[in-house]
Amino acid sequence: MIHAGHETSEMFSLEVVGDLVREIDxxxxxxxxxxxxxxxxWTEFQASGxxxxxxxxxFPEYMDGLFPLSRELDFEVIPTAGWTEPMSDFRAAYLDxxxxxxxxxxxxxxYQAAAEASAEALAAGxxxxxxxxxxxxYDEAYDIRMRTYARLFDADLGPGGWGPINAxxxxxxxxALDRHRGERVRFLLTYGAGHKGPFLRELRARDDIVLLEVAPFLDRLSAR
Known part of the structure; x- marks a missing residue:
């Protein structure tokens, strides 16, 4: 996900997000x-919309994607973020x-040099x-910045460091995956795009997961 970027992007707009979720089902x-x-x-949404x-x-992808789609599609939402507000506040103050x-x-x-190198690599597309x-x-380009970030800051940031928060x-x-092991069900995992690399490394190590590429789903959208 690109969070607020979905609100201005034509290539990955909120409409594309919604259609992509429908295809993934x-x-x-x-x-x-x-x-x-x-x-x-969820209580607020159920009570007032x-x-x-x-x-x-x-998160626009949830406000304008997940919640409306919950009335159209049959999926169960599982909240999985390890984020806490004190962690986020400490991280912001520390980095400042x-x-x-x-x-x-x-x-x-x-760190600024690594961020610039990462941005340059990401600009290839x-x-x-x-x-x-x-x-x-994309993951390799993003990791240029985050490897330096983790090395410089993780020890002091504690739970809010890049490695610990991904963990x-x-x-x-x-x-969640273990709870539904063997059920032959389809999971959709949506996080900020920078988290994808660490998660894929973990997912690829499992023997009970079949990873589906996103491109074929996007192809179906393009063919409409």
Whole structure:
């Protein structure tokens, strides 16, 4: 997912997201929503057709995709995000202080260089092209930045570091997969595109998962 980018992109618009989900037709939709935020959001939607829960509202793909589609398709939502608000607040404050600390000028410059190199590699294709996003090349380009980020910051960020937060997300995802092992069902997993590489490495290590490429589903949309 490209989050707010879906609201302005033509290639990966919210309409494309909706049509893509219809083509995939999942039994379970694993979301980048924390478990402790989901019940309120779902209750609000069921009661009024709107969602005020702030963490959920920040994701257009859920507000304008998942919730309306829940009235059309038969899937169960499983919230799997390991995010917490204190973790996010600490991370933002830490990175702001680090960026302004002369003692960390060299480290910050290294991170900025990695971010620039990552952006340059990502620019080899359109940033909002869903076909490009769903490739190993995209993951490798994104990882240029995040490998440096993890090396410089993870030890101090603790649970909010890149490695730890992906591990927290994955633990929730894995529990959902294990709970439905052997049921021959289809899972849709939607997170920010940068998380895809770490998750695919875990998914490819499992012997009970058949990974479906996104491109054929996009082909069906194009053929309409």
């Amino acid at each position: 999942p039994d379970y939709w694993l979301t980048e929503i924390p478990p402790n935020r989901w019940d309120r959001a 709107t969602v005020e829960e702030p963490r959920v509202r920040r 202080a680090y960026s302004r600390d002369p003692a960390h000028a060299e480290g910050w410059a290294e 359109a940033a909002d092209d869903p076909r490009r996003i769903h490739t190993d090349a 927290s997300h994955w633990a929730n995802i894995e529990r």
